[in-house]
Amino acid sequence: MVGYSEDKAALQTRLRRIEGQVRGLERMVSEDAYCIDVLTQISAATRALQGVAVALLGGHLAHCVQDAMIAGGEGADAKIREANEAIRRLVRS
Amino acid sequence: MVGYSEDKAALQTRLRRIEGQVRGLERMVSEDAYCIDVLTQISAATRALQGVAVALLGGHLAHCVQDAMIAGGEGADAKIREANEAIRRLVRS
Amino acid sequence: MVGYSEDKAALQTRLRRIEGQVRGLERMVSEDAYCIDVLTQISAATRALQGVAVALLGGHLAHCVQDAMIAGGEGADAKIREANEAIRRLVRS
Amino acid sequence: MVGYSEDKAALQTRLRRIEGQVRGLERMVSEDAYCIDVLTQISAATRALQGVAVALLGGHLAHCVQDAMIAGGEGADAKIREANEAIRRLVRS
Numbered sequence: 001m002v003g004y005s006e007d008k009a010a011l012q013t014r015l016r017r018i019e020g021q022v023r024g025l026e027r028m029v030s031e032d033a034y035c036i037d038v039l040t041q042i043s044a045a046t047r048a049l050q051g052v053a054v055a056l057l058g059g060h061l062a063h064c065v066q067d068a069m070i071a072g073g074e075g076a077d078a079k080i081r082e083a084n085e086a087i088r089r090l091v092r093s
Numbered sequence: 094m095v096g097y098s099e100d101k102a103a104l105q106t107r108l109r110r111i112e113g114q115v116r117g118l119e120r121m122v123s124e125d126a127y128c129i130d131v132l133t134q135i136s137a138a139t140r141a142l143q144g145v146a147v148a149l150l151g152g153h154l155a156h157c158v159q160d161a162m163i164a165g166g167e168g169a170d171a172k173i174r175e176a177n178e179a180i181r182r183l184v185r186s
Numbered sequence: 187m188v189g190y191s192e193d194k195a196a197l198q199t200r201l202r203r204i205e206g207q208v209r210g211l212e213r214m215v216s217e218d219a220y221c222i223d224v225l226t227q228i229s230a231a232t233r234a235l236q237g238v239a240v241a242l243l244g245g246h247l248a249h250c251v252q253d254a255m256i257a258g259g260e261g262a263d264a265k266i267r268e269a270n271e272a273i274r275r276l277v278r279s
Numbered sequence: 280m281v282g283y284s285e286d287k288a289a290l291q292t293r294l295r296r297i298e299g300q301v302r303g304l305e306r307m308v309s310e311d312a313y314c315i316d317v318l319t320q321i322s323a324a325t326r327a328l329q330g331v332a333v334a335l336l337g338g339h340l341a342h343c344v345q346d347a348m349i350a351g352g353e354g355a356d357a358k359i360r361e362a363n364e365a366i367r368r369l370v371r372s
Contacts, residue, residue, distance in 0.1 A: 004122065004128060004131075008122060008123075008125075011122050012119055012122055012123065015115060015118050015119045015122065016119060018115050019112060019115040019116055019119065022108060022111050022112040022115055022142075023112055025108050025145075026105055026108045026109060026112065029097065029101060029104050029105055029108065030101075030105065032101075035097055035149050035150070035152065035153040035157060036153065036175055036176070036179050038097075038149055039146055039149055039150060039153075039179045039182070039183065040179070040182065042142055042143075042145060042146045042149070042183075042186075043146070043179075043182040043183055043186040044186075045142055046139055046142050046143060046146075046186040047186045047371075049115075049135055049138055049139050049142070050135075050139060050186070050370050050371070052118075052135060053132055053135045053136070053139075053370070054363065054366055054367045054370060056128050056131055056132055056135070057128070057132060057363070057366060058359065058360075058363040058366075059128065060128040060129065060132075061340070061344070061359050061362060061363065062356075062359045064128060065340070065348075066348045066355065066359070069344075069345045069348040069349060070348060070349060070351075072349075076345065077341070080337065080340050080341045080345070081337075082129055083129070083340060084333065084336070084337040084340065086129050086132045086133070086136075087333055087336060087337075087366060087369075088333045089132070089133065089136040090132065090135075090136055090366075090370055091329050091332070091333060091369055091370055092278065092326075092329070093135075093136040093137075093139040093140045093143070093278075140278075143277050143278070146277070147270065147273055147274045147277060150270070150273060151266065151267075151270040151273075154247070154251070154266050154269060154270065155263075155266050158247070158255075159255045159262065159266070162251075162252045162255040162256060163255060163256060163258075165256075169252065170248075173244065173247050173248045173252070174244075176247060177240065177243070177244040177247065180240055180243060180244075180273060180276075181240045183273075183277055184236050184239070184240060184276055184277055185233075185236070185371065185372075186371075190308065190314055190317075194308060194309075194311075197308050198305055198308055198309065201301060201304050201305045201308065202305060204301050205298060205301045205302055205305065208294060208297050208298040208301055208328075209298055211294050211331075212291055212294045212295060212298065215283065215287060215290050215291055215294065216287075216291065218287075221283060221335050221336070221338065221339040221343060222339065222361055222362070222365050224283075224335055225332055225335055225336060225339075225365045225368070225369065226365070226368065228328055228329075228331060228332045228335070228369075228372075229332070229365075229368040229369055229372040230372075231328055232325055232328050232329060232332075232372040233372045235301075235321055235324055235325050235328070236321075236325060236372070238304075238321060239318055239321045239322070239325075242314050242317055242318055242321070243314070243318060245314065246314040246315065246318075250314060268315055269315070272315050272318045272319070272322075275318070275319065275322040276318065276321075276322055
């Protein structure tokens with residue numbers, strides 16, 4: 001079972017809304033909307049995506065990583081390294 | 094005429110691809126994909142969105158802002174302030 | 187003359203404050219401060235640095251880039267490309 | 280004992296180098312260095328600070344959070360919430 005299972009419906013709702021935001025961006029560009037207005041919407045969609053990432057990471061720490069830590073051993077170390085790499089990519093994206 | 098007109102088709106292609114990435118994220122979540130894999134895809138979509146934003150801003154500087162600067166006066170100052178606010182939102186999103 | 191000249195004193199004050207924040211971080215680590223408190227201070231210092239960058243970029247657009255645009259020709263294009271690269275690095279840092 | 284203790288010397292070295300980078304920025308501004316060159320250095324200092332944050336967070340997960348998870352109970356939940364808030368601030372800074 002994956003870490004986000006309990007919030008699956010909420011995550012899907014957030015992602016569908018982001019998909020709608022991106023479709024809105026395509027419409028704005030096709031209608032020659034003002035660049036700055038398009039940029040404002042891109043910032044909003046980016047923040048929404050980052051919000052989903054932070055929520056996923058929280059679920060991951062609270063489930064997958066915690067389970068591995070309680071089980072102990074090399075599995076826990078691997079999970080922490082993996083979570084760390086994900087955080088690094090997130091901070092730099 | 095807006096600043097991104099000449100690259101309109103390219104921008105739309107990039108945005109459609111990002112829409113596909115977000116739909117891929119929804120599918121991953123619905124199929125209980127591993128959190129870290131979902132996070133990797135979110136980082137990729139975020140980077141792609143930021144890339145569109147940087148391209149838009151470049152077109153905006155090269156067209157709207159340049160036109161206003163050549164025309165001079167308060168219009169140019171307003172455009173610079175506006176571009177600056179967009180950069181600030183982008184850096185913090 | 188560079189674009190930030192008129193705000194030079196203000197920029198120096200902001201940078202000196204950031205230098206103080208980084209020295210504060212060294213002190214926190216040497217005193218074994220709690221990781222999360224150190225992270226909070228790193229976020230504050232990062233935001234302050236990004237704020238200086240946005241201010242510098244604003245001055246750059248309003249002076250160097252505007253001068254080049256009014257002069258026209260290839261110099262303006264080069265300035266815009268250069269500003270764009272700086273924005274790209276800033277967004278990804 | 281805090282989570283970063285074993286890497287304390289390495290963290291201090293990194294922070295001292297960042298302090299030097301910020302002092303370099305002050306010098307650049309006082310010598311009227313070209314804005315774009317200052318921005319390049321700000322991006323480097325920002326990336327270095329974010330790198331320290333990711334390292335600290337990794338140590339925190341591998342020590343403080345792991346200890347709390349193994350101990351179990353509400354302490355573990357509180358640590359995860361706290362780490363999550365730190366990640367959120369980091370991603371948005």
